[in-house]
């Protein structure tokens with residue numbers, strides 16, 4: 441690259457929650473970036489701090505563009521986040537719609553969130569020994585949405601479906617995922633093992649006698665057993681607390697849609 445060539449300049453404007461990734465001086469305003477041509481738009485977006493997985497729509501000089509679009513001197517770039525609840529035409533989308541039965545893979549710090557998502561019935565892979573490289577590969581090969589608190593992971597080009605969690609508390613993170621991917625209607629609570637992600641099957645109290653408290657047997661409460669790790673679930677106080685929380689999640693989601 442010749443040192444004599446002046447850099448090119450383009451203006452950038454990021455919308456809605458994408459601003460959370462920008463330094464304070466660049467949020468909610470148009471700013472200029474200098475670069476040397478040819479520069480793919482996705483590189484410029486990521487160098488501004490925004491993972492490409494957060495981006496749903498890019499307009500260059502008012503026209504919808506894909507990630508490989510080369511940016512030239514004087515271009516105006518507008519970058520929008522996912523429009524889960526807004527109606528935008530299919531040809532403006534950068535990728536297929538979010539998978540209808542969404543599956544997840546979680547980074548190594550999100551074990552508690554994995555448990556909550558499984559409790560809600562979602563397929564959530566979690567292994568506390570997985571490397572970033574493995575997480576990216578699993579996400580791509582199995583069409584799983586990669587959940588992480590690490591923006592760097594989402595900058596791998598192989599990640600097409602990924603989401604950077606804003607919340608730090610695991611229960612709030614679960615609510616965030618349900619709201620973000622509009623999952624309230626897809627919840628199947630207490631159908632999946634919180635420990636290993638396998639589906640649960642119904643078991644008769646007699647079948648699991650000796651492995652559950654006597655009063656559960658006497659009340660003939662419904663009992664489920666994991667088909668893989670044989671963990672047994674019954675409707676104790678934890679179950680009742682969790683059921684209340686799930687009802688609140690559903691109510692919040694319905695309220696949000698009515699707004």
Ligand SMILES: [Zn+2]
Nearest residue numbers: 633636666669
């Ligand atoms: Zn299990």
